[in-house]
Amino acid sequence: MPSEPTSTHHPAETSATDPMRVWFRFIRLNRRVTAAVASELRALGLSIPQFDVLSTLTEQEGLTQQDLASRLYVTKGNVSGLIDRLVEAGLVERRAIVGDRRSHALHLTSEGANLARQGLAVQTSYVSRTLGQLDPGSIAELERLVLLWREHARSDSSAV
Numbered sequence: 001m002p003s004e005p006t007s008t009h010h011p012a013e014t015s016a017t018d019p020m021r022v023w024f025r026f027i028r029l030n031r032r033v034t035a036a037v038a039s040e041l042r043a044l045g046l047s048i049p050q051f052d053v054l055s056t057l058t059e060q061e062g063l064t065q066q067d068l069a070s071r072l073y074v075t076k077g078n079v080s081g082l083i084d085r086l087v088e089a090g091l092v093e094r095r096a097i098v099g100d101r102r103s104h105a106l107h108l109t110s111e112g113a114n115l116a117r118q119g120l121a122v123q124t125s126y127v128s129r130t131l132g133q134l135d136p137g138s139i140a141e142l143e144r145l146v147l148l149w150r151e152h153a154r155s156d157s158s159a160v
Contacts, residue, residue, distance in 0.1 A: 033130070040122045044115060049082055054091065054108065054116035062105040064097070091115060 038048050046054070052072055057063065063071070069079040083106065086092040091112030094104035108116060131139065 033126075037123060037126055040126065041119055044118050044122065046115065046119055050086060050091075051116070051119045053079070053082060053086060054112055055120060057092065057106060057108045058113065058116045058120070061107045062095075064103040064105065066103070068106060086112070 034048065041048060041051050049072075053068065056068060056071055065079050065083055066076050068083075069076045072079065083092060083094070087094060090109055093107050093109055095107055097103050097105050134142070
């Protein structure tokens with residue numbers, strides 16, 4: 001990862017207000033959080049992509065691979081192999097969709113639903129031990145800022 005750049009802002013500005021420093025801190029925090037949760041999920045026998053599929057299907061079963069890929073912001077090709085492995089492991093099943101011979105609806109098996117619940121418990125525990133330690137006002141402010149940032153990111157016409 002590149003090192004944090006030297007601020008190009010006025011010297012009176014603190015590093016906490018330099019958007020690039022905040023950006024790098026955010027990226028590093030994301031990596032730390034992802035690594036910590038990935039480690040705990042591995043103890044359940046799950047990778048983060050596998051857990052993403054299982055947890056998404058707890059929210060809405062019957063998605064097609066294309067629907068799932070859109071929700072996870074990945075390609076249908078990426079999801080295809082992942083679903084194949086989850087089907088082989090007995091965690092997900094494909095069901096025919098009436099009138100559509102090319103697509104299948106994805107459903108959790110009872111074992112897949114159980115594993116998804118365990119993975120969600122891992123995440124809930126991690127969030128409680130970390131983000132949950134902030135006071136409610138700070139969490140509300142963080143949510144407001146993240147939603148605002150997301151709005152700007154979504155409206156960025158240079159992003160694909």
